[in-house]
Amino acid sequence: MSENDKLTEEIIFEAATDEFLDRGMDGARMQNIADKAGINKALLHYYYRTKDKMFNAVFEKIAEKILSRFAPVFDETLTLEEKIRFFYREHITFLQDNPRLPAFILNEINRNPARLRRVLSTIDIHSFWNKLEEQHRDELVRYNITKEKIPQIMTTIAAISVFPFAARGIFEELFKKLDISFDEYLEERKEFAADFVIKALRK
Amino acid sequence: MSENDKLTEEIIFEAATDEFLDRGMDGARMQNIADKAGINKALLHYYYRTKDKMFNAVFEKIAEKILSRFAPVFDETLTLEEKIRFFYREHITFLQDNPRLPAFILNEINRNPARLRRVLSTIDIHSFWNKLEEQHRDELVRYNITKEKIPQIMTTIAAISVFPFAARGIFEELFKKLDISFDEYLEERKEFAADFVIKALRK
């Protein structure tokens, strides 16, 4: 019972995740999810009462998955440069395994900003901020990184790894015309991105 | 007649653009567009036969608007560094005036890659590529920019200006917590981005 129960709920959840990632909240169809899970449509409502509740479950699981991946960056006792290299290696690899996540998250957040607020309210951004500042206080001085520049730098670092996945459709089409492999581009990007950022930061 | 005709069609087109930008193809409602245009729903189908055709008209107009903005970068007779500064100033200003475009384009392309193919087929990317290479042949050598690195560099340059708008919802929420103004961040970014990229490229 509990064995099979979990199984059914998991199958539904995975089917729902697949459908929502592919089509978004608005484009997703309950019947499609039922078909993918190989069950009756009514059973969806038995486990997840409404489409909205089902979507929230999927969305929060994905958000959690992403956030948990960022935590190690703040724990590692590495130099700033090592940390940048570590981040891009880990983050791009993660996105290679989950290529549909960026576009999904960006779209759904723009569509419904309230959802993000709930996820973001669970994490204390100030503590991360301070931790990072303490860990690298001397390096920040050495690189001439002022407090005002940090938002610019952080968002730039994120943009370089996330954007290729968010704009994947465009990139793949352009690369095809130029006879470039998107997969190779991503592999190269792990090192390129780190080199690029580190060089830009050095005095 | 022809006066009024154009007016009505334009009013509908603008209402449709607004609705599609806000809710995307799947989320948009014909009734909403009719309401925004202040006309009957049937009139939408009189001018644009189907929702799909209407969306295509809006999408292609927006794509054209974006692409036409990129052309000057390839015409200007500026040094590479000047061109990078010119690009970020112009491009971020353009996105400030049209902040919903990136999220819209990225989402719809991921949802339906075929649409992009039609738009992209109209432009000759190789000619832009070659033009840029000719204009800056000596500089590319001086900066040690090999042909293999160009895709990495070009996508990085684009990522830095587009991503803040694609992830606007996240950034605004984070910035609010940190007491940072998103508008000021964008103004600063025009210069920061250019400085960042130029420094990263220099030997």
Add this chain to the structure above:
DNA sequence: TATAAATTTGACCGTTTGGTTAAACCTGTT
């Protein structure tokens, strides 16, 4: 094996959706 509870289903419901149609309404022409 009998019973109760949880699980799964097919059939169904009300609403919303994109789209259609026939009639009314302008507007310029003769």
Add this chain to the structure above:
DNA sequence: AACAGGTTTAACCAAACGGTCAAATTTATA
């Protein structure tokens, strides 16, 4: 003023949608 053309509308339609429900089926318990 009568006609013809394009334009606009109210009313309507079939399909698709998320969701419900009572009945059937499986599973756990005694």
